Amino acid sequence: MNKEIKNIAIIGTGVIGNGWIARFIAKGYNVTAFDLAEGAEERTRAMLNRVWPSLKELGISDIASQDNLSFVTTLEEAVATADYVQENVPEREELKKSVLQSIDANTNPNVIIGSSTSGIMPSTLQDGLKNPERLIVAHPFNPVYILPLVEIVGGEKTSKETIERADALLTAIAMKPLIVTKEIEGHIADRLMEALWREALHLVNDGIATTEEVDKAIIYGAGLRWAQMGPFMTFHLAGGDAGMRHMLEQFGPALKLPWTKLEAPELTDELKERVITGSEKSAGNLSVAELEEKRNEFLVKQLELVADYWPVFSNKSE
């Protein structure tokens, strides 16, 4: 439980807003929600009931209660007593800016304002706020109440203190904040996901694979590894004892082959060094052999787990 922040305002209760509500409520915070849509409160409370067992298994606070959620009928009311406000309105720049300006006008300057935008840069959103230094992008991933990743992005005018306080709050609700130091559209995670998504669409568009085949190509292969390691550590282990250094020597030349519709960057010595030293840093004091042993134990258990919870293709997974 975060020390200074107790009251949360959630503006916009779609899939993402509801995900934030479930996570904050499970961790014992008071949440005041506002959404113009007909039947919004009913949908949110139904969702909370539905996911409560998952929240409990993940670990909820002793003081967590669905009664700590209240819906109000105006934005002003919603943010009046808030220590932290999270905006989750549809991804339209002008709409988000006007909503953020109303939040800005109706809260004390020390109240942090987070936006769930997946693509708009914080400098754009904070333009026009009277207290822009407390605006951040806090971009979560669906399902927000389970996935730990949240990207924290500050704009040109965002204060260092705001980033630190947001980092502390989001860590307190069991998230893994990734502080993005350079503003770009799509931040980091969505750029990676989008690259895979676009290539998948090309494969389907070109008649190379069906959507089911694309999904199987990920599920049975790289997907199992990416749950534990990202692309760099995965390749670090593919390089044998010399790790990424050997991997880049061996597969670097293939980088320019016409695989994917995405142009590869020039594999300069500087880029090589960044990738190699970065991977070695992530490996810490673990050798590739030691990493492989952990990976294998993990993958074996995970395959058993996947077999139990296969959502699709289940007839084919026996």
Add this chain to the structure above:
Amino acid sequence: MNKEIKNIAIIGTGVIGNGWIARFIAKGYNVTAFDLAEGAEERTRAMLNRVWPSLKELGISDIASQDNLSFVTTLEEAVATADYVQENVPEREELKKSVLQSIDANTNPNVIIGSSTSGIMPSTLQDGLKNPERLIVAHPFNPVYILPLVEIVGGEKTSKETIERADALLTAIAMKPLIVTKEIEGHIADRLMEALWREALHLVNDGIATTEEVDKAIIYGAGLRWAQMGPFMTFHLAGGDAGMRHMLEQFGPALKLPWTKLEAPELTDELKERVITGSEKSAGNLSVAELEEKRNEFLVKQLELVADYWPVFSNKSE
């Protein structure tokens, strides 16, 4: 255990060749291996000892024994009694073609020849074989003895019967064959992985993120989902009750935003229909709500599992 195929020849015992050996031995097959490299047999037997516990937990055959592996000193000897030959020499077209021609010249026409090539098209590899109809690409994923995915790709001259027999054999060793019906460089899975990999390299190259940040952006977010669902089913669940149909309406326009270095395809009505009907087919008779419930149960258990086997960032994952 496959009925007609008992004896396997593995040509080239690097990381991939050794992975094939471990998988075939664990499933009770006889394997004859050949590799020119100094100390190859010692490395392979050390690997087998190292991964045996994982193989046992995955389930080995009653007749499985490390004694069913023998190394020989010539390719001719290795393939002499083989029912199936898997080639795993370095990814150089001329080298692979000459090795495949020697295998072709020294085996009966009914022996299936598989190549582990990750990028070269089978029509290229079978060109020059006297029995090209029995040549396939059988592209596995590291670690081969654990990951179930294998891409089976036939060339212009590959017979339907060869594909069917290879499918049966690889299914018998607990793999999930993905039969790729159109030849393209990188097949399907590597095109998807390469798109993510290239975007990751761009992010590091442009100084947007470190390799550790890229890995975290995948591990804590999409990676957890991709282990259970590919990109299409993941987005099917992001679309609410209307699934992919709603998702494409809502996020389709954002497809052209300057996220990633990869150009998006035109979202034509035909492409939309393929994606929507494909996703709905994969969902089978499960509603999005039902899929969400399975996903949540899976993700909760998986987070617990990941916490136990975190290979890196472990200090940060508490």
